[in-house]
Amino acid sequence: MMKSYAKTILAKPWRWLLPVLSFFVVLGLTRLDAPLYHQPIVQVTAVHTGKAQKQVDNFDNHDVTHRQQVQAKFLNTARRGQVITLSNMYSGSGALDTPLRRGDQVFVERQAGRYQLKDEKRDGAVLGLLAATICLMALVMKKRVWLTFGSILANVVLLLVTLHVETTSNQKLAYVLFSLMAVLFTVVTTVFIAGIKRQAAVIAVATLGATALALALGYGLFAATGYRDLHIEAVAYVTQVPQLLFFVQIMIGSLGAVLDESNDIAVAVMQLPAGFKQRFQAGMAIGRNVMGPLIAVLFMIFMADTFTESILWLRNDNAISQTFIWVMGLGFAQALISAFGIVLAVPLTSLLAAWPKKVQA
Amino acid sequence: MNTFEALLLALLVLMVAVGGKQGFSNFLAVMINFLLMMLAVILMAGGFNAIGVAAVLGLVVLATTIFLSTRDGDVAQTAFVASLLVMLGMLLVIGIGVRYAHVAGFGTEDSEALEGYNLLIGVSFPHILIATALFSTLGAIAEAAVAVAAGMKTLGAAASEAGLTQMAAEIIGTALNTLFFGFFRGFAGLFLWFTQLRYPFWQVLNNQIFARELIEVLFSMIAVTLTVPFTMWIVQRRQGGRS
Structure with missing residues (x-):
């Protein structure tokens, strides 16, 4: 061996x-x-x-x-x-x-x-x-590398088309347009990963459901706390409304991690022959193991992204708390909402994947 | 309660509800990593060499992420050793990449955000970029190392070459969407900017911010891809040493 x-x-x-x-x-x-x-x-x-x-x-x-x-x-x-x-x-x-x-x-x-x-x-x-x-x-x-790059390329094209449509059309519909893009991202990627199968449907539905729930929970908490200390106007590279860009960033950022996690759970669970309860519990066990590291992946990326500007702020005599709120805060909030999605996807995927298959006609 | 505290509290509740004890230790890992990142920023701003800070605190980030999210001690140890070595290797790759790319500091699109700031701050921005890139790869390295170490343990003696290649491809595939979309988030604003101002392709390709973001994604992809065979090799070495 x-x-x-x-x-x-x-x-x-x-x-x-x-x-x-x-x-x-x-x-x-x-x-x-x-x-x-x-x-x-x-x-x-x-x-x-x-x-x-x-x-x-x-x-x-x-x-x-x-x-x-x-x-x-x-x-x-x-x-x-x-x-x-x-x-x-x-x-x-x-x-x-x-x-x-x-x-x-x-x-x-x-x-x-x-x-x-x-x-x-x-x-x-x-x-x-x-x-x-x-x-x-x-x-x-x-050989798998071609499939991977094919899916990435398809997503890039999708993003470019969306951006083109968005900048040339009515911006009131931008939220709908970007949400539609998220749905297409998910569908395209899952079909690349799993093919056109029930498994792909489970992954896609769980991913979109968990992301939507995470966004709803996040925005609910924003509203409940009155956006206290969260300065969405500080989003970088804004050409339109910062609120829209912030929303798009959270959605795109968490989508990949949630998708990968749902995929891991669904693939493992749907191979098991056991009954609903065992399948559900197996899914939860796998999910518990992967959620921590996946959250860490996004957390590190989102926080490290703010290093350069944070250090500039600190050297220009700004207080740590100010620097955190204005520079690191947005990435931090986005990382946490993505984490909601990653955690929520565990029971959601386990449930959907363990659901007994209907007899095919 | 401010918004950040509310979000943290909600995450704690969710993680404990879904993961029980393990969920709690995962939450602890998030908090420790958060404090380590803050410490890193404070030390780098305080004049410590950014690469040194990244290497030392990076080690702690890896230890936290791996040991708090894995209950199997054997798997955690293997994953930790492998990810440490990959981290050192990545330091070299990132160093070379940053030297050739000229992407440290800020780009012209940042000028509005920089208004009123003194930029001659006596801290090396190329070093900060190396630290940033290294930190962004750590989560992905830890995740892949744990997945490989656990997978090898499950496969055990039954592992064939084809089986290992398939596992490698699956683990890398899993990490890639996370990384790709995670970085895509940063591209969102930038791409809207480019589309709205009609940047031609050549200008995007040579744009400081675009080049930097893309290079950071590629570093992470390289890190994950290196972690997989490397962890397999460590598992094999450890098994070889024991029998």
Whole structure:
């Protein structure tokens, strides 16, 4: 037996280098893709970094700034091959800036007759990591990886279509539209996981039911406490109504975890031949085991998301309580409502999955 | 009672009602993780090296999540060892990714939120990003490690290579929707912004915030995918050592 585990993992050890290789190959390829862009891109050929300037602010934060003189060569547009000089300022902390190194590729922009640094080119790291991830998953999951990525891709398309419809239509219906999107997300994903079977219906109904109950409970508590200390207006990247965005975020955020959990429970329970009671109890036992870690997954993601801004707030002399309420609070509330969904899905899925099958006509 | 307290109380009631004693210890894990995250923010803002803080507190987060949500001591120990090693490996992966991606700090879409703030705060934003990315993977690592360790115990000697591959695929599949939709939540506002302001595809792909969010999802997916075979390997090593 020992050998069979070892075989699965240690056979052909060189193949574990494939993800690393694919990262660097894709990274290398994107360094050649500048001609595909219409925006001028330059590659840094030489950098001269000036002395550090000490900076102290009125909260006694100590930082340094450097000015760089950068020589760079155009990689695309009609100026391809021409060399220009740019200047770049960067700080020790790097909130909005980054030091340039030889070989970096950046977007530039013409302003008042001079080219200036606009933004970094990031497609290499993004696509390289994507390639490495797919490669690694294919090594571990084998054929199943296509099904997984198919379902993810279908959901991305669904999201893009919804956003397009939402931004071009009557916004009064936005809540209905996004709820519809959640239903479609669930149906598409469960069909990918389970196929068109009774099992898929159980998972979908349980997921949607638990999420809806969690949202109702969450909003009920918001209303009961008068939204005390919950500042929905602080949601980031708002182009419309913050309340809508907050609602959409909770719904999408919890959907995946609830779905995965319902799937785990339903698959196990529906294989059991025993009667309703045993099946129900088996489902509850599985659910109790997975709910804790699943809540932790979302909790960590939602809270870590607020680190950068929280630290900025604290260093700008805001109190911990203020920082929590205004920066971390929304993620915290969303994590807790998702947790409601994850907990409620346990009895709901167990019940639906254990329900005796009707005799088929 | 403010809204957060009401939500916490409701979660406690639900978890105890559904999970009994185990539900209570799961709730305890949530509270401890919450305090650890607050501590992490305070320490990083206080000038401690963010990567060091993440590594040390990350270890405690893993221990809390694994030991408080698993009743089987053997499974918990294996899962803990495996997830610790995966966490160290992820530190390396995240470090490389962050170096190439230039996505630390804030993007142009953040400028409204930054108004009135001094940004030269003397804390390294790339380090904070590494800490953030590491913390976001921990829950997923712990979940997968526990699932594999428990699954291997159930399969026991009956495990065939095909069976193991199937289990690996199922466990990764289970984690993926959680991760994907969990991060999709962050994309919601951003995508509405991009659609409304009609960003072309190339601009989205190179956008600082989009790139950062996507890279964080990919880190988590890599973490889960690495955890599965790695935990299998640890189980095998531990069994080998005992017999």
